Amino acid sequence: MPVTDDGDTPTVSERDIDALFRRESRRVLATLIRLLGDFDLAEDALQDAFMAALRQWPTEGVPASPRAWLVSAGRFKAIDQLRRRARFDRAQDEIAAQLEGSADDPALLADDAIGDDRLRLIFTCCHPALAREAQVALTLREVCGLTTEEIARAFLSKPATLAQRIVRAKQKIRSAGIPYDVPGERELGERLAAVLQVIYLVFNEGYLSAGDQQVLRHDLAEEAIRLAELLVRLLPEPEACGLLALMLLHHSRRHTRLSDSGELILLEQQDRRRWDRQEIARGDALVRRALLSQRFGPYTLQAAIAAVHALAPDSESTDWAEIVGLYDLLYRQMPSAVVALNRAVAVAMRDGPGAGLELVEALLTEGELGDYHLAHAARADLCRRLGLVDQARDAYQRALTGTQQPAERRFLEKRLAELAEK
Incomplete structure (x- = not known):
């Protein structure tokens, strides 16, 4: 002063x-x-x-x-x-x-009490009695200090609608007597999972925004990282470390994910010299810390996968066998069709596009991913690599009808235009 x-x-x-x-x-x-x-x-x-x-x-x-x-x-x-x-x-x-x-x-x-208050507030805003949309909005408003207008823009809502959501969430906290505290050990796992999911939802909106004005919202991504850093500092649970690592590793590539004209650049085509090595080092250290605890979960395993990508000097040097093995572990903890799809793409990189296509088509036949545009995009890419032009074109069209995200649509339209020239 x-x-x-x-x-x-x-x-x-x-x-x-x-x-x-x-x-x-x-x-x-x-x-x-x-x-x-x-x-x-x-x-x-x-x-x-x-x-x-x-x-x-x-x-x-x-x-x-x-x-x-x-x-x-x-x-x-x-x-x-x-x-x-x-x-x-x-x-x-x-x-x-x-x-x-x-x-x-x-x-x-006391300083300790004031420090703990921020942690209490995060858990209050993310209480399971509140709807997920309300948890996200309340966290951004009360913990991060974003204005109602900023939150509304980020999630394509009208400010008045968003304001009402926040008001109702506060009323719910008051009327239901939701405690303003960090849960005890018995409830911590369930409640921590809700907090981590809210933080990751905020990050994902920043990582690839649903809006048509900005493809990437670095402000939201960085707000999510700050929240996770606060959580790790006040409550250093392994999965909190894993989530922070995952976000840092993804965020390290932020300057290479778009071309100068605003088009998406795939991971293998990004300029790795421009990746943020300091964030990669922090993320890798957090992953190792979480893995050593033997109490890690899905966020840590996803971060470990991201670390393999981040530490490879180039795309060709990526250890796809390790990535497939990590997806095997992840699927045991989180047996979802989306995890299986990501594993199939990794298998394609390890064993060839034919092996990956067989897995992707089996998943699509099961039906759970029928409306998931990224599944059709993955199938289209594998068909393209195998020279199956007609099948690739059909799959790209299915993917295109399934997304409204402007940058994704431009990428898929570009792929279709390239196929039309063959």
Whole structure:
């Protein structure tokens, strides 16, 4: 912080406070939600606290612990607000009295408690009683601090619809008495899985956006990575490490996934010299850490597959036998048709397109992937590589009818145009 001419009293500008707001507001909000037990009241208190800081700090100086000062100021602002409401609702007066009675408890503002509040907030926003869409929206709003308009744009919703979803989620938390805490060991596995899935959904929307304005949403992908980093720091479970590793390894290729004209570039054609080696190293270390725990799950295995790709010096050097083996392990933990499809593509790279095509066609015959455009795209590519032009064309057409993602559609249309020339 800057100091005055006499060097004694710290001073602060509006710009400094604005920077502090961007850096600390989510932490302060998480603690205020714990103390006040109400999302909306906490959000009002957060704004009031920073307004008070704007008024007082430039003349009175910066407190020794700005975050604790903001939490304390916000809580007293909330008590004042409840007192005003008490003229119309006596229950508000009782709540205010309870909050006032605990105002001097130093444990409430301890650094450890405030740190844990962010973790509590993530688990509250991702409670299984809430619909998945509500979990994602609430997490982005309350934990990440994205505006309603930003979240609506990211997920192709109207801001009013998204706002109502968030309101209903908060009402559900209040009416159902959803606890604001990290679950105990007995419930942790189930609840952690929901948290990880929400974070990964956010990342996937950034990795390949459903919108037609931006194919890649680096802001969302990076927000998901920040969430996972927070989770790993506060709760270093192996699968949390695995998810963070998976996202870092995928994100390391962000500058090579699109051409200058905005077209998708397949993995084997990307310029590996431009991959982010620092993120690859971090991701690889996290994978190894998770695997050594012997308590890893699907995210860690997917990250291990991504690490094999990332560490190969070129496409031809990729260890496809190891990747097939990892998919075998993944399928045992997560026996889904999509995992089987990805394994089939890896088998094609290891044993040739004929072997892969046989597996893909068997999966399509079973019917579960009949409407999955990537299954038809995989079949089309294998047919193309085998010289089966008519079958490749039909499969590309099926894939094209199954996706509305603009960049994917352009890629498939380009493939069809190339086949028309043969």
